Amino acid sequence: MITTLFSALNETLYMVFLSTLFSAVGGFGLALPMILTGPHGLRPNAGIYTALDTAVNLLRSFPFMILMIALIPFTRLVAGVAYGNTATVVPLTISAIPFMARLVEGSLLEVDPGVVEAARAFGASDSQIICRVMVKEALPSIILNLAVLAITLLGYSAMAGAIGGGGLGALAYNEGYIRFRADIMFCAVAVLIVVVQCLQSGGNYLYKKLR
Amino acid sequence: MITVRNIEKRYGNAPVLRDLSFSVKAGEIFGIVGHSGAGKSTLLRCFNGLTTYEGGSVKVMDREVADLNEEGLRELRRDMGMIFQNFSLMSRKNVFENVAFPLRIWNSRKPGRDPEITGRVMELLELVGLAEKRCERVQNLSGGQKQRIGIARALALNPKILLCDEATSALDPKTTLNILDLLQSINDRFNLTIVVVTHQMEVVKRLCHRLLLLDKGISRCMGKTEELFLAPPEGLKDLAGEEYALVPSGANIRILFPREISQQSVITDMARELDISFSIVGGKLERYIDDVLGFLVINVPDEHFERVCHHMRQKNLHWEILADDNNAFQRPQ
Ligand SMILES: Nc1ncnc2c1ncn2[C@@H]1O[C@H](COP(=O)(O)OP(=O)(O)OP(=O)(O)O)[C@@H](O)[C@H]1O
Ligand SMILES: [Mg+2]
Numbered sequence: 001m002i003t004t005l006f007s008a009l010n011e012t013l014y015m016v017f018l019s020t021l022f023s024a025v026g027g028f029g030l031a032l033p034m035i036l037t038g039p040h041g042l043r044p045n046a047g048i049y050t051a052l053d054t055a056v057n058l059l060r061s062f063p064f065m066i067l068m069i070a071l072i073p074f075t076r077l078v079a080g081v082a083y084g085n086t087a088t089v090v091p092l093t094i095s096a097i098p099f100m101a102r103l104v105e106g107s108l109l110e111v112d113p114g115v116v117e118a119a120r121a122f123g124a125s126d127s128q129i130i131c132r133v134m135v136k137e138a139l140p141s142i143i144l145n146l147a148v149l150a151i152t153l154l155g156y157s158a159m160a161g162a163i164g165g166g167g168l169g170a171l172a173y174n175e176g177y178i179r180f181r182a183d184i185m186f187c188a189v190a191v192l193i194v195v196v197q198c199l200q201s202g203g204n205y206l207y208k209k210l211r
Numbered sequence: 212m213i214t215v216r217n218i219e220k221r222y223g224n225a226p227v228l229r230d231l232s233f234s235v236k237a238g239e240i241f242g243i244v245g246h247s248g249a250g251k252s253t254l255l256r257c258f259n260g261l262t263t264y265e266g267g268s269v270k271v272m273d274r275e276v277a278d279l280n281e282e283g284l285r286e287l288r289r290d291m292g293m294i295f296q297n298f299s300l301m302s303r304k305n306v307f308e309n310v311a312f313p314l315r316i317w318n319s320r321k322p323g324r325d326p327e328i329t330g331r332v333m334e335l336l337e338l339v340g341l342a343e344k345r346c347e348r349v350q351n352l353s354g355g356q357k358q359r360i361g362i363a364r365a366l367a368l369n370p371k372i373l374l375c376d377e378a379t380s381a382l383d384p385k386t387t388l389n390i391l392d393l394l395q396s397i398n399d400r401f402n403l404t405i406v407v408v409t410h411q412m413e414v415v416k417r418l419c420h421r422l423l424l425l426d427k428g429i430s431r432c433m434g435k436t437e438e439l440f441l442a443p444p445e446g447l448k449d450l451a452g453e454e455y456a457l458v459p460s461g462a463n464i465r466i467l468f469p470r471e472i473s474q475q476s477v478i479t480d481m482a483r484e485l486d487i488s489f490s491i492v493g494g495k496l497e498r499y500i501d502d503v504l505g506f507l508v509i510n511v512p513d514e515h516f517e518r519v520c521h522h523m524r525q526k527n528l529h530w531e532i533l534a535d536d537n538n539a540f541q542r543p544q
Contacts, residue, residue: 117261119316122292122367123368137303
């Protein structure tokens with residue numbers, strides 16, 4: 001049982017790590033134009049901001065299960081297959097990008113506008129303000145949000161496990177629930193709890209350290 | 212140095228600056244004073260293009276601010292330092308890095324820049340007297356120290372003009388004087404032109420050579436500081452005279468405390484015996500001929516006014532009701 005648990009944990013970490021990585025990059029890339037064109041941004045542009053804002057809301061309102069099924073053709077295109085651990089990374093990433101974009105947007109909005117204004121007053125360009133002031137000041141909060149993202153993706157990956165992906169979710173559902181192996185189910189859930197705790201504590205630690 | 216002609220500024224339909232014209236001479240300390248919302252900060256931000264204006268002209272060092280493109284604006288700003296009410300330092304950088312920030316922005320591709328930057332930053336930190344704090348995080352500094360760092364940062368690029376937006380409003384009186392002395396000495400040593408925005412009269416009196424009084428975006432008066440304070444026009448009296456703001460509703464009562472009356476017990480006894488609450492609006496120690504040591508101004512809601520009067524009469528207190536304009540008052544019968 002220990003070995004099954006370990007290989008399931010391995011699969012889960014694989015899915016969570018890759019999808020966190022990709023959606024962090026994607027979410028960051030989406031958050032920057034939102035911050036730039038937002039109402040208090042450096043280059044306010046209501047048109048672009050509304051478009052991005054609406055797109056993010058739209059994607060976020062899809063239930064993950066539905067999104068995953070709707071994305072099957074796309075997943076097959078990207079990953080070559082529609083099911084399995086690697087394939088699951090695709091819908092996980094797509095569903096988490098708008099979520100991460102919101103989190104990063106929130107972190108960047110928390111940066112003291114006075115500090116941004118000061119940088120402008122010394123002649124900093126927009127790109128310098130974003131890289132050297134806003135992202136730098138918001139870094140601890142962005143990292144904390146990264147832990148939130150990873151934990152959310154952990155939950156989703158468990159859900160995805162129930163319909164074709166692997167990992168701890170699949171183990172708990174297929175072996176534990178369907179085949180009445182309560183011990184396996186409890187162990188899988190216990191491991192999930194530990195992973196969530198580790199992610200959150202790691203995030204909190206880095207936040208405190210970087211602040 | 213700065214010449215403003217008929218400047219007009221609106222936010223939506225609300226005019227914020229209306230038909231202002233004045234100029235700031237090279238090497239002087241120029242004060243812009245007025246009540247909150249008068250448009251002082253807005254006017255200051257027109258000088259370095261942090262806000263735009265709709266009409267008129269602002270010429271800074273012979274450059275029309277509205278005509279500058281992005282690059283031109285950045286170069287103008289390089290020649291103008293700015294300090295802020297809340298210091299606006301980067302919380303995650305230490306003292307040294309905060310001061311170095313403008314230098315790093317402007318010399319990012321210069322070879323051999325690091326020793327040069329280090330030298331310049333240390334020079335600036337010596338100037339503001341905080342060299343030994345160079346590795347400290349800015350959160351661990353006091354308000355006065357933070358503003359010194361703000362000043363050092365503003366001077367990093369050798370600006371010709373220093374803009375100060377309420378630079379001392381968040382500081383206690385003693386620290387305020389320290390910062391003002393520092394600004395004064397910078398003005399003397401480097402012949403730096405300084406524009407000071409403030410609502411604190413002591414700042415103006417101590418620092419500014421000339422001042423402009425703004426009221427709702429309009430210039431009320433302008434001239435040499437000492438002349439204006441010797442014969443203050445109406446608007447300036449408003450701003451200078453008021454020691455405490457009276458609460459507009461209810462009755463404001465000044466209770467005088469001669470030596471034989473203990474202050475605490477009078478106020479607490481009244482609250483306890485009448486079982487009402489009132490707020491303390493202000494107070495001061497003052498010396499009168501009949502040996503009064505101090506007073507407290509309290510604000511009593513209208514419905515309790517009669518009972519409070521009755522109580523004070525019973526206790527033989529010395530008191531008076533303050534009318535809206537502070538100086539005139541009626542003696543109670
Ligand atoms: N970004 C803005 N959008 C809309 N109105 C604004 C904006 N900034 C300032 N105002 C308005 O412009 C007027 C002048 O503001 P300003 O900040 O220049 O006043 P101030 O004299 O600096 O006041 P204070 O002493 O409180 O700093 C105020 O009525 C304010 O409400
Ligand atoms: Mg202001």
